[in-house]
Amino acid sequence: MTHIDDEPGTVSEPPRGGRGRRTALIAVAVVVVAAVAVVGALGLGGGGDEGPGAPPRAGSLVPVTRATLTERTEVDGQLGYGAEIPLPVKATGTVTWLPEAGTRAKRGDTLLRVDDRPVVLLYGSLPMYRDLGLTARAPGGAGDAPSGGGTGTGDGGTAAGGGTGAGAAGAAEGAAAPGARTADGGTGKAAAANPSASPAPTGAGTTAATALKGMDVLQFETNLAALGYTGFTVDEEFTARTADAVKRWQKSLGVPETGTVGIGDVIYSAGKVRIGRPGVRLGQAVGENALTYTGTARKVVVNASAAGASWAVRGTAVRVRLPDGTSVKGEVASVGRQATAPEGGSGEDGAGEGAATLPVTVTIRDQKSVGRLESGPVTVEYVGREVKDVLTVPVAALVALAEGGHGLETADGGFVAVKTGLFADGRVEVSGSAVRAGLKVRIPE
Known part of the structure; x- marks a missing residue:
């Protein structure tokens, strides 16, 4: 019978007196293989799922394959809409209508009513800080001629005052016909230069929008x-x-048609809002905390260990496992900069009853995937380590060699020494001079 046991790195049967040693080696491997499999199952492989395929059966042959192994870590999180923020209500008066908590509002919707006047939601980043409308220019203001400007002199109708705008029109009128005779023998607008005379109507002193x-x-x-x-x-x-x-x-x-928007008539937000708990009751005077809001998208907040939050980088992809067991895709949106020490612990360098934490916000792009669930505890799974394009075998294929270390049993009953790497998803990274992709190894019984 021909044995394929002369490959480099293969522990082959010795020509003399080696049968007993080989039998002892196999016995040791069989005894300890269960322990190796248990080690992999206990989470040294990252605590991931077993994958879509069924685990290999004892005694079966499986190939060494190239794959990407990903070690995943789980942390607890809380699903919700985020912290409620007070709406910048600037209307004054008595609250006459409030929406129910949880109501969603979009552009043009009424957020509340003050003195039975609606306060409307609009979109924008600039807060309302003044009334918007047409303004009236006061007499003598910028652009108006000084008092008396626009009149002509008795001998030539030279403009006095040199104003612009409405005042300039009066000046032009005074200079329209220099030297022209009037009924009283004067020239130009000499009558207007007489302070005791009634001035002719001019543009000076008028108001304009x-x-x-x-x-x-x-x-x-x-x-x-x-x-x-x-x-x-x-x-x-x-x-x-x-x-x-x-x-x-x-x-x-249904409000008076004034054409002017008061400072308290609208409130700006970045987009749609979800109304939180009101800070006032009907009939009370409106205040700054009369109404709170959140965004309309559900998100997850994780209190991550400040010492181990290197995974929490904006844009990092994660998976969120909901209370019903389903998983949805998430993405790290923001990471807080201020660490919080847990109650009863110092929070310094992980000392005390617990380590200091940082708030990490995870957004969920596909809101429909969350279903109707609005709040509750969830589990966030993120990638701790990842190795790409490495040789892997099922964890159950590992055996412990008598001389130390791990090995794999080949199809012909020989053993190949291997060095293990990352454990993840029920598989383990292996390397060695005699290990190659496609090599068939046996799952020990």
Whole structure:
């Protein structure tokens, strides 16, 4: 019978007196193989799942394969919507309507009512810090001519005051016809130069509406157009056409059509919100903490060990196991910078009853995969170590050699010494001079 036991690294049968030693070696391997398998099953392989395939049967032959092994670690987390944040309510008065906790609001929805006037949600990053509308220029203000400006002299109608805007119009009127004779023999607008005479109507001292400008105007107009109220140019100017669109919007809200948006009429947020617990009751005066909110997406918060949070890097992919056993994909979105010591422990360098922790927020892109669950304890699984393109065998294939170390039993009953690496997912990384991909090894009985 031909034996394939002359491969490099193979423990072959000696020509003389070696049968007893070989039998003893096999006996030792059989005795300790159970212990090796138990070691792998106890989690030295990363605590991962056994994989989609069934575990190999004792006595069966399995090939050495190249694969990527991933060691996974689990930590506890809490599913929810995150911390509730107070809405910046700037309206003043009495709260006359509040939404129920858990209500979701989008752009254009009413968040609450103050003095029976709606406070509306709009999208943006710039807070509301002033009223938006058309402003009136006061007499003598910028752009107006000084008092008396725009009148002509008795001998030539030279403009006095040299104002711009409305005042300049009066000056132009005084200089329109230099030297022209009037009924009383004067020239130009000489009558207007007489302080005791009634001045002719001029542009000086009048009021005129001007366009309010700013990035807050652009933000508001963007929202107004998104709600379907158009007819103006979306830019940084609040014009008369913007005011007309505001009036149409106000009519739909059932409020006076003033064309002006008060500082307390709207609240900006980055997007849709989920209403939290109210801080006031109906009939009370509105305050800064009248209403709280969160985002509408469910997320997971993990209190990770500050000493072992190297895995928590923004963008890191993780898996979240829900209470019903299903797993969904997640991603590290943020990591807190301030460590918190647990109660009863010092929290310094892991001393005390527990180590200091950092809050790690994990987002879940596919919200539908979470189902209807809104809160509860979950398990977050992340990659601790990973080796790619390495030779692997099932953990159950390892045997302990009499001379020390681990080995694999080949198809012909010989043994190959191997060096083990990462244990993960029921498999183990192996290396050695006689180990190659495709080599058939036996699962010991």
